[in-house]
Amino acid sequence: MKKFNKVFLSLSLALSISVSSCQEPAEISLEEVTRIVSTLADDDMEGRGIFTPGIDKASQFIQGEFEKAGLEYLDGLSSYDQQFDMYTLAPESMNVSLNGKAQSESNVIAMVNSANIKWDKNTVLEVSVIGADEDFRAAFNGVRNAKGMQMVLVNTAHKDMFARYKGFFSRGSNLMKMDEENAAVMVLTNLKSFNTLDVDISNSITEKSLSNVTGKISGKRANEIVLFSAHYDHLGIRGTEGDIIFNGANDDASGTTAVITLAKYFKDMGGTPERTIVFTAFTAEESGGYGSKYFSENMDPDQIIAMFNIEMIGKGATEGPNTAWITGFERSSFGTLLQQAVEGTEYEFYPDPYPDQNLFYRSDNATLARLGVPAHSISTSPIDTDPDYHKASDEVSTMDMAHMTNTIKAIAAAAKRMISGEDTPTRVDPATVN
Numbered sequence: 001m002k003k004f005n006k007v008f009l010s011l012s013l014a015l016s017i018s019v020s021s022c023q024e025p026a027e028i029s030l031e032e033v034t035r036i037v038s039t040l041a042d043d044d045m046e047g048r049g050i051f052t053p054g055i056d057k058a059s060q061f062i063q064g065e066f067e068k069a070g071l072e073y074l075d076g077l078s079s080y081d082q083q084f085d086m087y088t089l090a091p092e093s094m095n096v097s098l099n100g101k102a103q104s105e106s107n108v109i110a111m112v113n114s115a116n117i118k119w120d121k122n123t124v125l126e127v128s129v130i131g132a133d134e135d136f137r138a139a140f141n142g143v144r145n146a147k148g149m150q151m152v153l154v155n156t157a158h159k160d161m162f163a164r165y166k167g168f169f170s171r172g173s174n175l176m177k178m179d180e181e182n183a184a185v186m187v188l189t190n191l192k193s194f195n196t197l198d199v200d201i202s203n204s205i206t207e208k209s210l211s212n213v214t215g216k217i218s219g220k221r222a223n224e225i226v227l228f229s230a231h232y233d234h235l236g237i238r239g240t241e242g243d244i245i246f247n248g249a250n251d252d253a254s255g256t257t258a259v260i261t262l263a264k265y266f267k268d269m270g271g272t273p274e275r276t277i278v279f280t281a282f283t284a285e286e287s288g289g290y291g292s293k294y295f296s297e298n299m300d301p302d303q304i305i306a307m308f309n310i311e312m313i314g315k316g317a318t319e320g321p322n323t324a325w326i327t328g329f330e331r332s333s334f335g336t337l338l339q340q341a342v343e344g345t346e347y348e349f350y351p352d353p354y355p356d357q358n359l360f361y362r363s364d365n366a367t368l369a370r371l372g373v374p375a376h377s378i379s380t381s382p383i384d385t386d387p388d389y390h391k392a393s394d395e396v397s398t399m400d401m402a403h404m405t406n407t408i409k410a411i412a413a414a415a416k417r418m419i420s421g422e423d424t425p426t427r428v429d430p431a432t433v434n
Helices: 030-040 043-048 053-069 136-145 156-169 249-268 290-297 334-341 365-369 401-419
Strands: 081-098 108-112 116-119 126-130 149-154 173-175 183-188 197-217 221-231 275-282 304-310 323-326 348-351 375-379
Touching (some): 030 249, 081 183, 136 156, 197 290, 221 290, 304 365, 334 401
Parallel strands (some): 149 183, 221 275, 323 348
Antiparallel strands (some): 081 173, 116 197
């Protein structure tokens, strides 16, 4: 693999870098990093699953850390708690008839994000067929992304794949907004057309709330923002035997720890930075990125100069202990600027070495990148071989605290020129982001 400029942040460099006209920087210490990540990944947080007391407890802890750091609230908020409502939809009844013949519920997939739909022969529908020789996954994705009311006839040659998707959608769904204008009903059948239909599908709806945790350090340029983010949710409690708490120490208590530590670091440096710095711990990344979606809807993306999304930095990368990789490296000049900002040190930033895993799209950065923000994830974990990823074994004991601490210091150094206004990364082209 091609090597890039070494950019390791030694302890002496970490303690000598300042932002704008700030005073002597605060220390990013191993002890603080260990304390924070150990608290977030403790069994007491119950794996930080959404809609659980555990994630509420984690939110309160992060808010407390932001308060101790002395962060300001975002405009329009009266606390660090950026709360929003979610709707959980669960299938209640599903009645579909074609040509007067009732279809088995096991042969129906309903993607309905409202309480009820009723269709008959007079309903204006887009009718399509997924034939025996077609790629079911590709066709399904096309249906899911299309607009309007859709009736889809799926050839029985796809029965096995259909059953897998049916199982997923039978568990219900979470959504931020009800949608009565778009729906799709898929029926497993050898019919290629129909003369009459009757569709009556109902969902039960439960309204719940989720919260991002966010704060800021106001800069001289109020409308130019450097964003540090990570997600603080994980998978919660799963199973009934053995270790059933999925603590998510590396994923992503490590990134959340970095956000908290960086907030304290930049705040304690004193003075007023040139650009405003925002620190956000997103909720519900593991469940569909709802936290980052809500955040992006309440910010002007054109004001966000760069997004440092920090994801799984608790283990050393396969390229070496002093390396970190950046997703979507080629999509903006963000990565190149980070390399240049700490050029001459021993740390190495380089492009994501796992392009086949589409990691650019698997974290909260993608939401902002779709809006043109130079939004990238920084990680160090060997994702292709990590035995603890999304496992109950993702514990603090599996992590390298010294490596994690140095990575946070490296990010602090790499961000210096963007915060000071000396560097501005090119924008991501939204047309290139799926």
